[in-house]
Amino acid sequence: VFDIDGVLTDSTIIVDSINEYGRIMNVKDGYALQLAVKKNYNIIIISGAKNTFAAERLKKLGIKHIYTAVHNKKDLLLELSNTLSINLNDSLYMGDDMPDIEVMQLVTLPCCPLDACVDVIKIAKYVSPINGGKGCVRDVIEKVLKLNHHWE
Amino acid sequence: VFDIDGVLTDSTIIVDSINEYGRIMNVKDGYALQLAVKKNYNIIIISGAKNTFAAERLKKLGIKHIYTAVHNKKDLLLELSNTLSINLNDSLYMGDDMPDIEVMQLVTLPCCPLDACVDVIKIAKYVSPINGGKGCVRDVIEKVLKLNHHWE
Amino acid sequence: VFDIDGVLTDSTIIVDSINEYGRIMNVKDGYALQLAVKKNYNIIIISGAKNTFAAERLKKLGIKHIYTAVHNKKDLLLELSNTLSINLNDSLYMGDDMPDIEVMQLVTLPCCPLDACVDVIKIAKYVSPINGGKGCVRDVIEKVLKLNHHWE
Amino acid sequence: VFDIDGVLTDSTIIVDSINEYGRIMNVKDGYALQLAVKKNYNIIIISGAKNTFAAERLKKLGIKHIYTAVHNKKDLLLELSNTLSINLNDSLYMGDDMPDIEVMQLVTLPCCPLDACVDVIKIAKYVSPINGGKGCVRDVIEKVLKLNHHWE
Numbered sequence: 001v002f003d004i005d006g007v008l009t010d011s012t013i014i015v016d017s018i019n020e021y022g023r024i025m026n027v028k029d030g031y032a033l034q035l036a037v038k039k040n041y042n043i044i045i046i047s048g049a050k051n052t053f054a055a056e057r058l059k060k061l062g063i064k065h066i067y068t069a070v071h072n073k074k075d076l077l078l079e080l081s082n083t084l085s086i087n088l089n090d091s092l093y094m095g096d097d098m099p100d101i102e103v104m105q106l107v108t109l110p111c112c113p114l115d116a117c118v119d120v121i122k123i124a125k126y127v128s129p130i131n132g133g134k135g136c137v138r139d140v141i142e143k144v145l146k147l148n149h150h151w152e
Numbered sequence: 153v154f155d156i157d158g159v160l161t162d163s164t165i166i167v168d169s170i171n172e173y174g175r176i177m178n179v180k181d182g183y184a185l186q187l188a189v190k191k192n193y194n195i196i197i198i199s200g201a202k203n204t205f206a207a208e209r210l211k212k213l214g215i216k217h218i219y220t221a222v223h224n225k226k227d228l229l230l231e232l233s234n235t236l237s238i239n240l241n242d243s244l245y246m247g248d249d250m251p252d253i254e255v256m257q258l259v260t261l262p263c264c265p266l267d268a269c270v271d272v273i274k275i276a277k278y279v280s281p282i283n284g285g286k287g288c289v290r291d292v293i294e295k296v297l298k299l300n301h302h303w304e
Numbered sequence: 305v306f307d308i309d310g311v312l313t314d315s316t317i318i319v320d321s322i323n324e325y326g327r328i329m330n331v332k333d334g335y336a337l338q339l340a341v342k343k344n345y346n347i348i349i350i351s352g353a354k355n356t357f358a359a360e361r362l363k364k365l366g367i368k369h370i371y372t373a374v375h376n377k378k379d380l381l382l383e384l385s386n387t388l389s390i391n392l393n394d395s396l397y398m399g400d401d402m403p404d405i406e407v408m409q410l411v412t413l414p415c416c417p418l419d420a421c422v423d424v425i426k427i428a429k430y431v432s433p434i435n436g437g438k439g440c441v442r443d444v445i446e447k448v449l450k451l452n453h454h455w456e
Numbered sequence: 457v458f459d460i461d462g463v464l465t466d467s468t469i470i471v472d473s474i475n476e477y478g479r480i481m482n483v484k485d486g487y488a489l490q491l492a493v494k495k496n497y498n499i500i501i502i503s504g505a506k507n508t509f510a511a512e513r514l515k516k517l518g519i520k521h522i523y524t525a526v527h528n529k530k531d532l533l534l535e536l537s538n539t540l541s542i543n544l545n546d547s548l549y550m551g552d553d554m555p556d557i558e559v560m561q562l563v564t565l566p567c568c569p570l571d572a573c574v575d576v577i578k579i580a581k582y583v584s585p586i587n588g589g590k591g592c593v594r595d596v597i598e599k600v601l602k603l604n605h606h607w608e
Contacts, residue, residue: 006179006180011179012177013177014166015174015209049179097179098304115287117290
C-alpha cells in the first residue's frame with residue numbers, strides 16, 4: 001500500500017495551471033510497480049489529494065486499486081482488507097506525513113522515505129535510504145521481490 | 153507571514169509559456185499551512201511577484217490573506233497589523249531575499265530558509281535547516297504548533 | 305547506444321497531462337550528442353517507453369537512429385548491428401535499469417550513470433560519476449571524443 | 457555578459473511539447489539582474505539556443521540586449537563592444553560550455569558556475585561556488601554591486 005505525495009512523488013507540486021497541479025514521478029518506481037503487479041502482488045494506492053494525473057499514470061502501470069481524495073485512509077484500508085481479502089499482518093504501507101500515521105499502525109511493515117516527517121519516521125519499521133519520488137518505492141518493492149525470488 | 157518565491161518555492165521559475173510562469177511548491181508545507189489555518193492562526197502571504205498560480209493554490213489551503221505583486225511589503229504589513237489587529241510582537245515572518253529585510257525587522261521572530269541570501273541570514277533569528285520550497289515553512293509551522301500543542 | 309529514461313533523463317516523469325508525460329533532459333548531454341553526430345559517430349537511442357517528446361528533441365540534435373516503445377532491446381540491437389554494419393565489439397551502451405542488462409552484455413563497453421539500479425551497476429564496466437539526466441551521457445561522449453581527438 | 461543554458465538555467469530542458477522546450481530559471485538571479493539594470497550596468501545575454509521563453513522573461517527584468525540562436529558568440533560580442541561602446545577590458549562573461557570558451561577569452565573576468573564543463577573551468581578566472589540556475593549569476597552580480605556600493 002503506497003501513498004502518492006511524498007512517496008511516489010518528491011512532495012513537489014507544479015503550480016502552473018489553475019485547475020489541477022502537476023506532480024513529478026519516477027521511472028524506476030514505475031518499473032518495480034508494474035513488475036509487482038505482473039507477479040500478482042496486491043498493490044493499493046491511497047492518496048488524500050485529488051491527484052488525477054498521478055492516478056492515471058499508475059493505472060497505466062497495471063495497478064487496479066487506486067484511491068484518491070481519500071479523507072480517512074484508515075477506514076478505507078480496513079474496508080479494503082475485507083473486500084479484497086487482504087491480510088494486514090502480511091502487508092506493507094509506505095507513507096510520509098501525518099495522515100499516514102494511523103494507517104501505518106494497521107500493517108506489519110510500516111515504511112517511509114528518508115525525508116518523511118519526524119513523527120512518521122518514529123513509527124516506521126523500515127526507513128528507506130531514498131527520498132520520496134527518487135526511488136523509495138522501488139527500494140521496498142525490489143527488496144520484497146528479491147526475497148521472494150520474483151525480481152526477474 | 154510568509155513570502156512565496158524562495159520560501160514557499162525553491163526559487164524556481166518554470167519558463168515555458170509567455171504569459172505567466174509556473175512555480176514548484178511543496179506538499180508538506182501545504183499540510184502545515186492548512187492545519188495552522190484550522191487551528192485559527194493568522195496566516196498571511198506577501199509576495200512581490202504576481203504569482204497567480206501559487207496564490208490560487210494557497211487559497212485552496214484555506215488561507216484568506218494572500219497579497220501578490222506587492223511593491224512595499226513593510227507598508228502592507230503595518231497596514232494589515234492595524235486592520236486585522238495583529239500584534240507584530242507576536243508574529244513570525246519568513247523571507248529569503250533583499251525586499252524581505254525591512255519587513256523582517258518589524259516582527260519578533262524573523263526566519264529564513266537555509267538558502268536565503270547572505271544579508272537575510274544575518275538578520276534572521278531562526279535559520280531553518282531546510283531550503284526554500286523543500287519544507288522550511290513546514291519546519292517553522294510544525295515547531296510553533298507543537299509548542300502550543302496544536303500539532304495533532 | 306543510449307537508453308532515454310534514467311540516462312538521458314533524471315528518471316523524472318512530469319505528470320501533468322493525461323495523454324503523454326514530460327521529461328527533463330540536459331543541455332550538456334545535447335551538446336555532446338550533436339558533436340558526436342557531426343564527427344560521424346553512430347549514435348543509437350533505444351527506449352522501452354513511448355517518449356515522443358524526448359525522441360523529437362534527439363532528432364533535432366541530428367540523431368537518425370531513435371527507437372522508442374521497444375519491447376526487446378536486445379533483438380533490436382542485434383538487428384541494427386546487421387543492417388547498419390555496427391561492430392558490437394567496438395560499441396558502448398549506457399543504460400540504468402533491468403531491461404538494459406541483456407543489451408549491455410552484447411557490447412564491449414557497458415556503462416551506466418551513478419544512480420543506475422544495483423544489478424546494472426554490477427555488470428557495468430564504467431560507472432559514470434554523474435547521475436542520469438545530469439550529464440552522464442556527456443561524460444562518456446566527451447571521454448571517447450577526447451581520446452580520439454574529436455572533441456573540438 | 458551571460459549565457460542562458462547552464463548559467464541562467466540549471467542545464468535542464470523540459471521536454472513536454474513538440475514546438476519549444478521549457479527552462480528552469482531562478483528568482484534570486486532575477487532580483488540581481490533587475491537591480492544591475494536599474495544601476496545602469498550593461499547586461500548582455502548571449503545564447504546559442506532559441507530560448508524564446510527565457511528571453512521573454514529576461515526582457516521583463518529590464519534587460520535590453522538579449523541575443524538568442526547565436527551561431528558565433530565571439531563575433532557578436534566584438535560587434536556589440538563597438539556599437540554599444542563596451543570596454544571588454546572592463547567586462548565579465550559567465551559561460552558554462554565549449555561554445556563559451558572563445559568569448560570568455562575576450563573579457564577581463566571570465567567566470568563560470570561550479571558545474572561548468574572541465575575545459576571552461578580551466579580558463580575561468582572566477583568559478584562561482586554555485587551551480588548554473590541555482591544563483592551563480594546572482595553570486596557574481598551581488599559581488600560586483602557590493603564592491604561598487606550599488607547593492608541596496
